[in-house]
Amino acid sequence: QVEGLIQNVDFSHPSLNDSLEGEIQAFLINEDQLHTYDDLTKVNPVTPTTVLKCLQARYSVKVFYTHAGCTLVALNPFQPVPDLYSLDVMKEYHYASQPQEFKPHIFIVAEEAYRNVQGQLEPVNQSLVVSGESGAGKTWTSRCLMKYYATVAASSSVMKSQDTVERIERRVLDSNPIMEAFGNACTLRNNNSSRFGKYIQLQLDRCQLLVGASVQTYLLEKTRVTCQPANERNFHIFYQMMKGATDQQRKEWMMSQDQCFAWLPNSEKTVEEDCFDETVEAMVHLGIHAERQQQIFRILAGILQLGNVSFSSSTDESQTYFLQRAAELLCVPAEELQTCLRVRTLKAGKQNVLKPCSQAECSVRRDCLAKLIYAQLFEWIVTFINNSICADKSTWCNFIGVLDVYGFECFQINNLEQLCINYANEKLQQHFVAHYLRAQQEEYVSEGLQWSFVKYQDNQSCLDLIEGSPISVFSLLNEESRLNRASDAKMFRVRLEKELSDNGNISWDKFSKVPHFTVAHYAGRVNYQIEGMVEKNKDPVPAELINLFEKSDNPLLQEIFADKKTENPTNRGLSKVTVVSKFKNSLENLMKILHTTTPHYTRCIKPNPDCKPLTFKKEEVIMQLEACGIVETIHISAAGFPISTRGSLLACLLVSQLDLLEDQRKKILSRCAFSIQCCWLRYQRRRRHTHRQSATLIQAAVRSWLVRKKVRRWNRAAGVIQNKWKKWRTLLKSLAEAELDDAKDVVEEDVPVLNPVVRERGSVQLSTIPEPVPVRGWPMGLALASAPSITVSLTATGFQKMMSAMASLNLPSRRGQYKVTTNQYTEELASIRAQPKGSVKLHCQRSPLLYADRHPDLKSDVRGFNEILLEKTL
Numbered sequence: 001q002v003e004g005l006i007q008n009v010d011f012s013h014p015s016l017n018d019s020l021e022g023e024i025q026a027f028l029i030n031e032d033q034l035h036t037y038d039d040l041t042k043v044n045p046v047t048p049t050t051v052l053k054c055l056q057a058r059y060s061v062k063v064f065y066t067h068a069g070c071t072l073v074a075l076n077p078f079q080p081v082p083d084l085y086s087l088d089v090m091k092e093y094h095y096a097s098q099p100q101e102f103k104p105h106i107f108i109v110a111e112e113a114y115r116n117v118q119g120q121l122e123p124v125n126q127s128l129v130v131s132g133e134s135g136a137g138k139t140w141t142s143r144c145l146m147k148y149y150a151t152v153a154a155s156s157s158v159m160k161s162q163d164t165v166e167r168i169e170r171r172v173l174d175s176n177p178i179m180e181a182f183g184n185a186c187t188l189r190n191n192n193s194s195r196f197g198k199y200i201q202l203q204l205d206r207c208q209l210l211v212g213a214s215v216q217t218y219l220l221e222k223t224r225v226t227c228q229p230a231n232e233r234n235f236h237i238f239y240q241m242m243k244g245a246t247d248q249q250r251k252e253w254m255m256s257q258d259q260c261f262a263w264l265p266n267s268e269k270t271v272e273e274d275c276f277d278e279t280v281e282a283m284v285h286l287g288i289h290a291e292r293q294q295q296i297f298r299i300l301a302g303i304l305q306l307g308n309v310s311f312s313s314s315t316d317e318s319q320t321y322f323l324q325r326a327a328e329l330l331c332v333p334a335e336e337l338q339t340c341l342r343v344r345t346l347k348a349g350k351q352n353v354l355k356p357c358s359q360a361e362c363s364v365r366r367d368c369l370a371k372l373i374y375a376q377l378f379e380w381i382v383t384f385i386n387n388s389i390c391a392d393k394s395t396w397c398n399f400i401g402v403l404d405v406y407g408f409e410c411f412q413i414n415n416l417e418q419l420c421i422n423y424a425n426e427k428l429q430q431h432f433v434a435h436y437l438r439a440q441q442e443e444y445v446s447e448g449l450q451w452s453f454v455k456y457q458d459n460q461s462c463l464d465l466i467e468g469s470p471i472s473v474f475s476l477l478n479e480e481s482r483l484n485r486a487s488d489a490k491m492f493r494v495r496l497e498k499e500l501s502d503n504g505n506i507s508w509d510k511f512s513k514v515p516h517f518t519v520a521h522y523a524g525r526v527n528y529q530i531e532g533m534v535e536k537n538k539d540p541v542p543a544e545l546i547n548l549f550e551k552s553d554n555p556l557l558q559e560i561f562a563d564k565k566t567e568n569p570t571n572r573g574l575s576k577v578t579v580v581s582k583f584k585n586s587l588e589n590l591m592k593i594l595h596t597t598t599p600h601y602t603r604c605i606k607p608n609p610d611c612k613p614l615t616f617k618k619e620e621v622i623m624q625l626e627a628c629g630i631v632e633t634i635h636i637s638a639a640g641f642p643i644s645t646r647g648s649l650l651a652c653l654l655v656s657q658l659d660l661l662e663d664q665r666k667k668i669l670s671r672c673a674f675s676i677q678c679c680w681l682r683y684q685r686r687r688r689h690t691h692r693q694s695a696t697l698i699q700a701a702v703r704s705w706l707v708r709k710k711v712r713r714w715n716r717a718a719g720v721i722q723n724k725w726k727k728w729r730t731l732l733k734s735l736a737e738a739e740l741d742d743a744k745d746v747v748e749e750d751v752p753v754l755n756p757v758v759r760e761r762g763s764v765q766l767s768t769i770p771e772p773v774p775v776r777g778w779p780m781g782l783a784l785a786s787a788p789s790i791t792v793s794l795t796a797t798g799f800q801k802m803m804s805a806m807a808s809l810n811l812p813s814r815r816g817q818y819k820v821t822t823n824q825y826t827e828e829l830a831s832i833r834a835q836p837k838g839s840v841k842l843h844c845q846r847s848p849l850l851y852a853d854r855h856p857d858l859k860s861d862v863r864g865f866n867e868i869l870l871e872k873t874l
């Protein structure tokens with residue numbers, strides 16, 4: 001699929017597959033070179049095998065970050081890497097003039113986003129989307145990003161008092177341990193697995209200083225409070241309390257050392273995160289005072305006691321024992337709590353009818369209560385954190401958002417939670433596709449460039465299946481959930497099949513006895529079990545429980561249940577808003593925010609399922625690369641930005657602009673950066689492009705690159721290119737006729753460039769650079785070099801200088817062949833012709849602007865791609 005990129009390619013070529021195999025082998029033969037590919041778009045050919053091998057080679061030499069075009073791939077080392085994230089490294093990336101030329105690192109992404117905000121070009125706000133499967137390193141990466149900004153965007157003492165400064169950055173970072181304590185748990189796949197999604201907006205003021213933050217959370221896995229998968233644990237906070245409480249606290253929380261809690265399995269297992277003191281310290285920093293903390297911990301202790309309450313038919317003593325303790329900790333009357341759990345209140349007209357619950361129903365009500373309390377508490381904590389760290393709207397103007405969301409999930413049994421999570425991933429994938437792929441493709445189409453890069457997987461039909469209107473899985477689920485009767489999984493399955501069988505993304509295993517449906521997600525097929533799905537979607541909360549807890553003597557419980565009541569004013573117990581509707585809404589809001597920002601994607605990869613340090617399991621990695629479509633992404637990035645390194649771009653332009661003889665072109669190519677060679681080889685030989693296609697491709701890439709690099713100074717230059725577009729294109733056509741040979745023995749070398757500064761509309765002032773400088777600052781030079789006509793205003797003395805410079809270079813002002821030799825390179829001038837009015841015309845074989853740069857005080861008029869008119873301003 002990824003191979004079928006370009007139209008007009010002769011796919012009928014009999015040996016294409018063989019030759020691809022051969023190419024792969026040829027590429028892999030240079031084993032000791034593989035780790036040097038810091039951008040996977042340079043890999044050639046791009047196949048899962050070659051990409052995988054490069055990543056593996058890099059991992060084995062402890063290089064964990066690799067670019068994949070517009071995405072950063074982060075491999076989890078599963079062990080601390082000394083000095084990878086130190087303050088010095090942060091500073092290095094932050095103060096570098098071209099951080100992207102440094103080794104790939106998450107700080108490049110961070111810095112790029114930060115500079116985009118500084119550049120103030122639309123969209124100014126940034127989103128850093130961190131994705132990957134559980135244990136891949138998303139939370140770690142998000143934390144790194146937050147620390148980076150808390151460091152580099154820290155206000156100096158000039159702006160505010162040091163005290164405030166420290167407090168805000170500290171508070172932003174302190175939100176992490178609290179949210180992780182309450183929202184993370186030890187699972188089979190990750191000892192510190194986030195059981196919720198989050199989007200953190202780091203708020204920056206006019207001077208790009210961090211002045212606050214806000215957090216939005218998504219879909220906490222609250223079922224974990226009452227039901228933990230085998231060999232997994234409940235949320236960290238419960239274990240932290242068990243392990244870190246003082247004797248006095250234990251007494252207050254009725255938690256003796258030897259007590260077992262049904263909802264605290266595997267408490268003998270200790271993980272790094274079992275750090276109660278750290279959580280409490282962070283709470284203090286964020287302003288959760290001691291009294292509030294007590295209220296929180298009593299609620300949590302109450303939940304644990306509730307878990308030990310069982311509902312046997314006889315009046316069991318132990319049942320009353322735990323129930324009384326729970327009631328005491330939760331500050332509600334024990335009898336009332338018992339009644340609420342055991343008796344249901346039904347409305348019959350205006351009358352209330354009391355109906356005793358079965359044993360199973362009582363347990364459901366107990367679990368429901370515990371989940372509700374925990375979820376409300378979590379929400380309260382998030383709100384508190386937000387109140388503590390959010391800056392006043394008048395003080396911040398831009399933000400950098402960090403999105404850490406659960407990756408695509410496919411277990412043996414999947415239910416509503418996985419459906420929501422995978423739906424979120426579909427949405428993000430669509431955003432990614434829309435942003436990078438479709439936008440790029442459409443741009444080419446709008447330019448009239450006649451080819452299609454990639455048959456990218458547009459997942460719209462899958463999204464229609466899940467969330468579409470009027471009929472979709474969600475809409476049917478909601479309909480079913482609103483019916484006032486228990487749901488029948490088999491009937492619901494029949495309904496789904498009847499209504500949705502037109503959509504090719506849903507299917508059913510006819511022979512399966514378990515009611516289910518299978519969705520073909522972009523990342524793979526997932527079977528969803530229907531049993532229990534509707535009930536989960538309803539997420540009912542008995543009104544009696546809300547009424548009871550609203551009257552709790554624990555002020556915090558009172559507060560959070562009052563909120564719940566406002567949310568559910570009908571007081572009929574059944575929440576009108578279903579889980580999927582709520583999730584869909586919050587996700588839509590997130591997408592709206594993402595659409596208004598410049599996104600940056602980081603894909604975290606888990607190199608082995610056992611979280612072992614420095615262990616790379618190919619099968620594991622390839623599955624993840626496929627699940628996030630990374631190979632396809634690399635392909636598109638390679639196709640869209642084939643010449644992504646700066647030197648290559650310039651070199652490419654030089655080659656394409658100049659009317660060169662074959663051996664001259666080769667000579668220049670030999671000066672090019674390595675990637676241009678790859679690009680040329682790929683497009684000319686391996687992808688079997690015509691030269692014309694190559695020319696257009698490069699032209700498009702250069703243009704789109706320039707247009708996309710939304711740095712203000714460059715924009716005007718890009719505009720110049722656009723204006724001259726047609727002319728430029730014609731010139732590039734010459735390339736189509738050119739015959740390029742293999743360019744072997746490639747040397748990566750800096751290309752001399754111009755460093756001009758745009759002064760006024762339409763005219764360009766070239767700054768004086770005595771010697772060609774390395775690639776730094778080249779894009780403007782490139783832009784100028786590609787514009788066929790530019791007027792450079794120079795002073796009269798400049799002309800004199802130029803003349804004397806020429807004299808010192810032994811260039812007599814007469815017709816003929818000349819040579820300019822510097823310590824950097826040798827130029828061959830085809831001719832220098834004296835012109836009237838003290839001007840001089842140069843015929844050159846390199847970009848004429850290089851000459852303009854040398855003699856910056858002259859008015860120069862580029863007359864063609866190898867001709868420049870330099871004249872004294874009269």
Ligand SMILES: Nc1ncnc2c1ncn2[C@@H]1O[C@H](COP(=O)(O)OP(=O)(O)OP(=O)(O)O)[C@@H](O)[C@H]1O
Pocket residue numbers: 076077078079080081132133134135136137138139140141189190192193194195405406407604
């Ligand atoms: N860059 C890194 N350097 C060292 N260790 C890392 C790095 N990234 C991740 N880890 C290790 O991997 C573990 C799992 O990472 P993390 O918790 O960030 O995964 P996750 O993708 O957020 O998982 P989940 O979706 O389950 O929350 C971390 O606890 C840490 O030990």
